[in-house]
Amino acid sequence: MNDTRSEILRLGEEFIRTKGYNAFSYADIAEVIKIRKATIHYYFPTKADLGTEIIKNTIQNFHNAVNNWKQYPYEIQLKHWILLYADSRKKNWVCITGALSPVFDTLPTKMQVQLQILVNDIFNWLEEVLSNGKEAGVFHFNEPPQLKAHIIQSLLLASLLLDKVVAKDIYEEMKSHILGI
Template sequence: MNTATTREQLLNHAQILIRQRGYNGFSYRDLAEHVGVKTASIHYYFPTKEDLLLEVVSDYAARVSANINAIDETLSAKEQLDRYAQLFSNAPSDQICLCGTLAADLASLSERSRQTLQAFYRVHEAWLAKVMARAQADGTLKTSGDCESDGRWLFAAFQGGLMSSRLFQNASRLNDVMASVQVERPVGQPDAQSAAA
């Protein structure tokens, strides 16, 4: 039995449709059919498609941020990044990051929507920059020495990895992102975390 409210169902299904088809790839009629309501009901909750979009992004960003903030900051940089990557690898194979999908539709979005997406990107880039700063200290990941830059390219790499994973139906493409920052150690030499244990 579905206990979600109509509003929650609309947000959930809109998110799925955007992640599968993009912002311009669905209408209120499509959404009404998925939820089993009339389009007038959608307009009651979200008078315009932009109102719906802003709520969808806000809801998605809050849930993703909660998952990121739940990653233990006392873990090594490598372990933190492994847990972060797991969030991406657990996504449905027919969908990519909501905000990554929307960034591709940028020309059709309002300035307010663009700013909301930029805020989402900045949260991830800043979190990854902190992880890379920790990596400079614990030596468990390769860094460039510029943590902010590392955070930006790493998030861009994850977004690209998600898109190519979907295109090729091969989730292992995300592993390439992780491999790009792994510290190569001679055979038999423990990593910094194992040595400290």
């Protein structure tokens, strides 16, 4: 992949996860990378194209990660998922779903579609891990696996958002709670 294109994607994702999709422009990216806005438009004609590609990359990275984790026991797969959020926390970022979900109605349709795919893929994978882990006697929870997946994902997403507001490590509290299942 072209280095300039990769850097535009990297910085676009960083801006989404720190400032929000609606709070940055191509001018912001151009200023940081020291390129002309026209260069960004060459790779991504519209901001929606950039946002869509960022979400598609996130989907691909998610699938690569969970495929690599299949070799591990269910509790380790869950732990790996939770620790991805620790990486975001260290950077003072929110997850891509946490950054884009609140502004879902303002996103271009093609971004909405990709975000829905990402969220559904996450829920489906998490539900499968929880269901299989519960059947194997590894996890102990009373809720249906689908509901438990929604609860866990909501806790992780919300913990990063709330950490930014209260400057307290809510993520660590949620991580401990989730790992206690």
